[in-house]
Amino acid sequence: MNSDRFSQQTVEEGTKRIMDSAVSRILKAKQYAAERDHRVKVHSFEVELHGDNHNHLVRYDRGVWSCDCEEFQLRGVCAHVMAMEEILGEAVDPAMLTTPR
Numbered sequence: 001m002n003s004d005r006f007s008q009q010t011v012e013e014g015t016k017r018i019m020d021s022a023v024s025r026i027l028k029a030k031q032y033a034a035e036r037d038h039r040v041k042v043h044s045f046e047v048e049l050h051g052d053n054h055n056h057l058v059r060y061d062r063g064v065w066s067c068d069c070e071e072f073q074l075r076g077v078c079a080h081v082m083a084m085e086e087i088l089g090e091a092v093d094p095a096m097l098t099t100p101r
């Protein structure tokens with residue numbers, strides 16, 4: 001009986017430890033997400049942006065932006081790239097400074 005109670009207690013302590021570490025992981029993740037501006041640096045991505053008339057493929061690779069739209073081909077920046085800059089904030093380099101056009 002005593003040993004049963006002991007093992008039950010051990011299980012409860014183990015469960016509590018697992019829950020504590022799950023909670024601390026969740027809190028840490030929330031902190032990293034809240035501090036994204038200095039915690040996160042995006043290296044590369046490819047997204048499909050649904051424009052009013054067409055869908056566009058915006059790509060980013062180590063500071064170099066590209067988009068398949070006509071405006072980007074002409075000016076090196078476009079509303080689609082600017083939208084992604086707005087979304088990603090400090091995690092990416094600005095398009096105007098890094099795109100050689």
Ligand SMILES: [Zn+2]
Pocket residue numbers: 056067068069070071072078079080081
């Ligand atoms: Zn574009």
